Every structure is written in structure tokens, then in C-alpha cells.
Amino acid sequence: MTTRWGITIPLDGVPLSEQRALIESLPDLGYTDAWSAEANGTDAFTPLALASVWAPSLRLGTAIVPVYTRGPATLAMCAATLAAAAPGRFSLGVGTSSNVIVERWNSIPFEEPFKRTRDTVRFLRAALTGAKVKADYDTFSVQGFTLGAVPEQAPPLFVAALRPGMLRLAGREGDGAIINWLSSEDVRTVAPIVREFGEDKEIVARIFALPDTDAETARGIGRWAISAYLNVPVYRAFHEWLGRDELTPMWKAWDEGDRKGAVAAIPDSVVDDLIIHGPAEYCRERIRAYAEAGVTTPVLAPLPRPGQDPAAVVRALAPKD
Template sequence: MDRRWGISVPLPELSLPEQRELIAELPDLGYTDVWSSEANGADAFTPLALASTWAPQLRLGTAIVPVYTRGPATLAMSAATMAAAAPGRFALGVGTSSNVIVERWNGIPFEEPYKRVRDTVRFLRKALRGEKVTESYDTFEVKGFTAGLVADPVPPVLVAALRPGMLKLAGREADGAIINWLSPEDVRAVVPHVQQGGPDKEVVARIFVMPDVDPETARGLARRHIAAYMNVPVYRAFHEWLGRDEFTPMWQAWDAGDRKAALAAIPDSVVDDLVVHGPAQYCRERVQQYVDNGVTTPAIALVAPGDPTEAVRALGLK
């Protein structure tokens, strides 16, 4: 497999139209992929549609689209449309998202997440091939759906996964896994579960990076990101499984309602494990460690404020 070097879009601090020139420059900087996400900002598909015309050489992927917030047929149509617009260059990443996004923001019960992802992947496999689907899954029912648009080739489907059950599902029933909020060393604990489904499975990692930001500023920003994520149940369970006991004081303070103490309780060593910061050359080397430990596609996510142009250029491979 050719070396992949991805970045998350949309890029921070720039409007979508303002990103055109920088995204068009990405292939010349050594980037091969752009990966979108979907929480409370841009939707997952529009930035990729723009990137597909601004930089036709780039591979495009969603990391991720929640399986709850679109109906199964609508999700299949969105994926097929994007795959048809960029033939052979699109990968669909799906996942549970979190109870915050699904329940609190969208008013949808966050129930049976493992089964919902499994059922969605099974449906998508058929729907994206153009098969007529009439089936009662455990978490939803589809009656007589046939996609009117079938992309050639059919896009691969990847699953966002954290712990063994979902990681094994990603390897067994999908084309690979999407992982995030872990250190390069943690990758060694995660990837073997995916590879039980085959050694050729893709592993995409969203890696949070702040190049050329001084340590004090970087750690202060990173702590806020870490606290926001690691107190969400799915991420807390993930790091409990990884054995990251250093989070226990933070969790205790957070549960007690003391947000200031929770931030202060996150050790520098954990910040440095989970968020890549320092000189750009060090950041590139640190991202490469993820690849050396089993990630096939790094997707750099810039988290420092300000114009991202210089950071994007500094982290490029060319």
C-alpha cells in the first residue's frame, strides 16, 4: 500500500470558501487524504464534495457519520452520491458517535449502539451494491429499498471503534476501523482486534496535532479537549479498558462537579501521550509512530486556534 498522509477537514478557523486554495495545495504538500467528521459544525459530506473538485487527486473519507442521525436509506444515498462524484476515491466511515450528539442534540435514543452499527453495516453492504433490501434488523426495519444510484466502484465501509467488540466487528464485517484519542503505544493494543478480520484491513486514526505551539499553551488547550471527550461514557470506557489509571483523579473531580479540578488533574504525561505538539518535525515523527505501530492512514486533526495555513504546510511530507 502506498504511504497515506491525511488531514481532517474542514480546516479550523477558515470559512469553507476560504479553504479552497489550501486544500488545492494539499497534494503538492504530500497529503493523500482528507477526512471529515460530524458533530456540531459542518456536516460530513459537504466539505468532501468541495474537496473533490478543488483537489481531484485526494482520497476522501468520513470519520465519521453517525448511524443514528440519518435513516439507513438516506445514509446509503449520501454515500452513493459522494462515491459517484469521486469514483474510487471515497470511503464511508460510520459509527455510533456519542450519547451527547445523538440524544442531547438530536433527540434520538442512544440504544444498542453495537447492534445499530452492525445492522447499518449489513444494510449498507447490500444497498450500496444496488440490491433490493427488505429486512428486519434488530434495531430497524427496511421494506423494499433499492438505491437509484449505484457508484462504481462501490465505496468501502469502515467502522469507528474503540474497544474489542466494535474493533472486531470493524474487521469482520467492514473494510476496517477508524480510531481516535489514543497514543501510538495504544495502537498496539487496538489493531490486532481489527486484523482478526484479515491483515489487509484499513486502520484510520484521527490524530490531534498542534505544531509549533509552545508547550504551556499546547497543554492548556489539549486539557480542555481531553476533558470534553474523556468524560463522555464511550471514551471513558475506552481508556478504562486501555488501563489509563492516570485519568482516575480527573474522573473523580468531574463526577463531583469540579471542572477546574478535573482539568488540573490531567497529568502532562497523558496530554503528551494523546495530543501531538512541539516542533513540526517532531510532530511528523510522532505521527509516523502511529503508522509504525499499525495505523495505515493517519488523519491529522489540527486543534490549535488561528490560521491553519502554516501548520498544514509545516506538517506536509513534501
């Protein structure tokens, strides 16, 4: 059973400048970790920098920073700065992100994602020690970069992973994997691949949750979230690999341009598998099931419900009241 319990920050529905009291309360509620994400909201590093001061006992992590949207040297500098601000408490999670974020939103070619991630991890391993890096990687070259502010402790490196190739990369060259959009039973398929390279490899799972929400409302919100994510090619391929054939009607409708039909085609059973909802105690039991299946650090990612108080959500999902 895990002794770690994380949450995604910042919380939706509250301006970042007003989240201090909420983040300060996390350790007293039993949270050990705060992890950030980066898509189209806040950047990954600023909320963690604030949390490093507001709640200095929390471990902090990025889940994830895309390997395409910052240059290798800039990414090393961002990681080193936060590692210096929170010595021994910061972990860097990197990954490919998706063609939507990389190509459509940032106008960067989404090419050779496996190699780009591998090359970035190898570069960061060297750069974060302060070594001078002069190397031609398969997907980029770095000619003579030396990090000018080397942290006392280099942060652990985690790789966002879905299918076997990236899961093995996370285990072989990373300190562990970051996984998401899967059920607790799916963890039993994923975790052993990472741990082929050591039983001590950490597995961080982002788990989507709607506590204290009636089933109809939760499933409605969940369907929209699932349709937005699991039609993205990398996530679709992941669930095809997992054998989630129940999503075939959704994929078919989406391919035909029928967005409403795609949402409607998602079965209740899939929403219930992938998104935790219901009374708070039941949600906590579901979170513990991920830990029992092999997750080292569950990181809750609350899905916003109109009118719901973010502080109440934090309390509901906490391991203790």
C-alpha cells in the same frame, strides 16, 4: 511505513467558501487523504464534495458519520452520491458517535449502539450494490428500499471502534477501523484485534495535533479537549479498558461536578501521549510512530490555537515541505 497521510477538513478558522486554495495545495504538500468529521460543525459530506472538485487526486473519507442521525436509506443515498462524484476515491466511515451528540443534541435514543452499527453496515453493504433491501434488522427495518443512483464502485466501509467488540466488528464486517483519542503505543493494543480478520484491514487514526506551539499553551488547550471528550461514557470506558489510570482523578472530579478541578487533574504525561505538539519535525516523527505501530492512514486533526494561521498548520504537519 504508511504511504498515506491525511488531514481533517474543513480547517478551523477559515470560512468553508475560502478554503479552496488550501485544499488544492494538499497533494503538492504530500497529503493523500482528506477526511471529514461530523459533530456540531459542518456536516460530513459537503466539505468532501467540494474537495472532490478542488483536489481530484485526494482520497476522501468520513470519520465519522453517526449511524443514528440519518435514516439508513438517507445514509445510503449520501454515500452513493459522493462515491459517484469521486469514483474510487471515497470511503464511508460510520460509527455510534456518543450519547451527547445522539441524545442531547439530536433527541434520538442512544440504544444498542453495537447492534445499530452492525445493522447499518449490513444494510449499506446490500443497498450500495443496488439490491432491493427488505429486511428486519435488530434495530430497524427497511421495507423495499432500492437505491436509485448506484455508484460504479461501492465505497469501502469503515467502522469507528474503541473497545474489542467494535474493533472485531470493524475487522469482521468492515473494510477496516477508524480509531482516535489514543497514543501510538495504544495502537499496538488495538490494531491486532482488527487484523484478526485479515492483515489487509485498514486502520485510519485521527491524531490530534498542535504543531509549533509551546508546551504550556499546547497542554492547556489539550487539557480542555481531553476533558470534553474523555468524560463522555464511550471514551471513558475506552481509556479504562486501556488501563489509563492516570485519568482517575479527572473522572472523579468530573463526577463530582468540579469541571475546573477535572481539567487541572489531567497530567502532562497524558496530554503528551494523546496530543502531538512541539516543533514541526518532532510532530512528523510522532505521526510516523503511529504508522510504525500499525496505522495505515494517519489523519491529522489540528486543534485550533488562537491566532494560528491554518495554512501554516497544514504545511507544518505535511510529510514534506
